[in-house]
Amino acid sequence: MHVFRFASLLLLVVLAGCTSLPEDSLSPAADTALLTASGSWTVTRYEEHNRDETHHYQGYRFSFDAGDVLTVTLPDGSKVTGSWRRGRDDGQEVLDILLAGSKDLEDLSDDWRILQLDDQRIELRDDNVEPEWLTFSR
Numbered sequence: 001m002h003v004f005r006f007a008s009l010l011l012l013v014v015l016a017g018c019t020s021l022p023e024d025s026l027s028p029a030a031d032t033a034l035l036t037a038s039g040s041w042t043v044t045r046y047e048e049h050n051r052d053e054t055h056h057y058q059g060y061r062f063s064f065d066a067g068d069v070l071t072v073t074l075p076d077g078s079k080v081t082g083s084w085r086r087g088r089d090d091g092q093e094v095l096d097i098l099l100a101g102s103k104d105l106e107d108l109s110d111d112w113r114i115l116q117l118d119d120q121r122i123e124l125r126d127d128n129v130e131p132e133w134l135t136f137s138r
Contacts, residue, residue, distance in 0.1 A: 032086050034119050035064035040073070041122065045135035048107065056104045062136060070097065072105065080105060093117075095124060108134065 043057035059075030082099035099105040112124035
């Protein structure tokens with residue numbers, strides 16, 4: 001019986017020692033490389049106030065560049081520069097976007113919760129009273 005208690009206690013100690021790093025210390029470097037890899041992104045979904053507003057971004061190209069620089073190429077070929085940052089907020093993976101220059105670009109400025117991030121798709125959600133959805137695709 002003592003052997004069973006000792007084995008159970010030992011297992012409990014080992015499992016308790018196998019905790020993960022605190023959420024805020026996790027490095028998103030690998031996923032960040034997906035954002036900054038060559039090639040631009042387009043908005044394939046932007047929903048605000050339960051309305052599809054994707055058409056506002058037709059012809060826009062977004063490049064997540066090194067140094068947290070976000071470059072937007074507009075349909076006329078002109079460029080707008082903003083910023084982006086990957087991180088954590090309240091335990092959630094987030095992508096902070098800051099853009100100015102037009103109402104359409106300012107609408108994308110937010111701290112977006114990351115739902116999916118791979119080399120072809122970035123799916124984001126903002127948890128407002130009426131959630132907003134933003135998806136970038138290659």
